[in-house]
Amino acid sequence: MIILHHAPQSRSFRILWFLHEAGIAHEVRYHSFSGKALRDPAFLAVSPAGRVPALEINGAALFESGAILEYLCERRAPRFGRIAGHAERALFLEWLHYGETIAQHLAQLTFHHIVLKPEDRSPVVQKLEALRLRRTLDGVERALGDHDWLLPGGFCAADVMVGASVDLARRFVRTDGLGRLNAWHGRLTARPAYHAARAADGPAELYLKDFYGDV
Ligand SMILES: N[C@@H](CCC(=O)N[C@@H](CS)C(=O)NCC(=O)O)C(=O)O
Incomplete structure (x- = not known):
């Protein structure tokens, strides 16, 4: 049995959705x-920095969502990955890990809009990180080109990894003008597995507003 260590509205949603x-x-x-x-200490034995996601699988512990998704594609769900030697292998790895590039800005914005006491929040960080976040979304817009999913060959784990970050990014920046990204996001959130994962996500305790931006 696979055990997913998960916190609602966090990066572990990527793994929940993928499962x-x-x-x-x-x-x-x-x-x-x-x-x-x-x-x-029991959780630190599974996840060294005490972070989610972490996965217990066949008695072993796996952490880092990008690594977990690569592993699951290789071992359990090859149709959602691109194995070594595949023509889209490099694209797959790049976009799979791009989800973290987006997430680092989400982490900063979460701190400066929600976690820190109001007097410790920085409007400069809020503004700068929103701009940097928007730039990462511009990159997704360009990558989508004229295909439905991130990779021309079809839906894969990178759509989940990047899609989960984009889903959250929409709480911090407007996506006006990003027509392909918005259409892709619509396709992602129409997937039955996305809905099943949302239902299993657990009660929201971090993001209680739909939108935090407009700084
Ligand atoms: N690069 C890691 C980041 C994991 C991570 O930072 N997760 C956050 C939740 S989004 C966490 O567990 N934070 C708890 C903490 O910082 O104490 C991954 O992609 O799995």
Whole structure:
């Protein structure tokens, strides 16, 4: 049995969504960012920095969402990956990991809009990170070209990884003018596995507003 360590509205949504896409049986262990559960020595043995996602699989622990998705594609769901030697291998790896490039700005924006006390928030960081975030979305817009999914060869784990970040990015920046990205986001969020994962995500405790931007 696969155990996914998960916190609602976090990067572990990528893995939750992917498990639903691939139809892989799993159990979800829910964690909260409040309290000290993520610093528990038992959890640190699974995830060295006390982060989610982490996956327990066949007695081993896996952390880092990009690595988890690569592993699951190779071992359990090859149709959602591009194996070594595939013509789209390099594109697949690039876009799979681009999800983290987007997420680093989301982390900064989350701190400066939500986590920090209002007096510690920086409007400069809010503005700069929103601009930098928007630039990462411009890159997705260009990459989409005239195909439905990120890679011309069809839907893959990179759509999930980048799609989950773009889903959250829309709480911090407007996506006006990004016609291809918006259409792709619409296709992603219409997928049954996306809906199943949303239903399993758990109660929101971080993002309680639809939009935090306009700085
Ligand atoms: N690069 C890692 C980042 C994991 C990460 O930072 N997760 C956040 C949630 S989005 C976390 O667990 N934060 C808890 C903390 O910082 O204490 C991945 O993609 O898995």
